[in-house]
Amino acid sequence: TWTPGNIIDDQVAAIREQVGDKQVICGLSGGVDSAVAAALVQKAIGDQLTCVFVDHGLLRAGEAEQVEKDFVAATGARLKVVDAAEVFLGHLAGVTDPEQKRKIIGREFIRAFEGAARELDAERHIEFLVQGTLYPDVVESGGGTGTANIKSHHNVGGLPDDLQFALIEPLRTLFKDEVRALGAELGLPEEMVQRHPFPGPGLAIRIIGAVDRERLDLLRAADLIAREELTAAGLDRDVWQFPVVLLADVRSVGVQGDGRTYGHPVVLRPVSSEDAMTADWSRLPYDVIAKISTRITNEVREVNRVVLDVTSKPPGTIEWE
Ligand code: XMP
Secondary structure: OOOHHHHHHHHHHHHHHHHOOOEEEEEEOOOHHHHHHHHHHHHHHHHHEEEEEEEOOOOOOOHHHHHHHHHHHHHOOEEEEEEOHHHHHHHHOOOOOHHHHHHHHHHHHHHHHHHHHHHHHHHOOEEEEEOOOOHHHHHHOOOOOOOOOOOOOOOOOOOOHHHOOEEEOOOOOOOHHHHHHHHHHOOOOHHHHOOOOOOOOHHHHHEOOOOOHHHHHHHHHHHHHHHHHHHHOOOHHHOOEOOEEEOOOOOEEEEEOOEEEEEEEEEEOOEEOOOOOOEEEOOOOHHHHHHHHHHHHHHOOOEEEEEEOOOOEOOOOOOOO
16 A cells, blocks of 8 residues: 555665665755655665755745755755855846746756766765656656656756766656655655745746846745735645736836835736646635735835736746746
């Protein structure tokens, strides 16, 4: 019978067998899959694993800390952090086209990960790379093994020839809910294990307009309020994802305190979905929406209007970019 405990025991044995006494690297994104895969490998081979976290500066409030503190505390894994926010923001400066943003972020991510992998490889020769590939990813990519098939930039498909690693994919037979159960059994923080899907390019594709530190801070503050209120209402499991989008190039007139303002709108985009291929807008209770709206306009400087996206997918995508 399937229990998280059985799967862990089987995988730990398989990983030990595969790796022997060799060294292993794993990239962490802040998401569920890479965290669970890393925790499993850590349990199997401990000190032979080094995790790498490329902080691109585009994560939400608290997410980098979750990787750097909570994940490390829960697993005892050795973690190499690459603080690349400056580099990413430099390359993103003035860029407004969504695909251009994705291209830049994907390219810089591989560059940063490759740099870290090279440094590590010089210290301790690395032979294996852990990937959090799930069963649906395997099916989607035709079931092949070996080289990475990459949906997002977090899967490192673009490493150069002199930096090739054999893959360890301990989640290849599992579905998302099984991976979550495994993560909980491995002692990972609840917020990490239950996290909603979040796109690799991060908040960069939730700022409509060019990305800079100030805009990121505004969006982070608004997004945190939306997440806090959703959790407080006990509705985390009722939505698939809840993007908050900053319309950074749009301004509208408002009145706040004793004066006229000319600020930015944010869009609330809560959706329900089975697999992100299609989605419907979530009918969140009006009082929850109202609370979020009041808090955002009171607490986030520069934001004077909150709007609700009531578009299904299709025709709208979940993300705005
Ligand atoms: P859309 O916006 O196309 O998104 O309805 C479907 C799902 O994919 C996520 N998404 C991405 N994930 N890199 C990712 O890793 C990306 O560039 C990307 N774009 C969208 C989105 O959050 C949703 O879950």
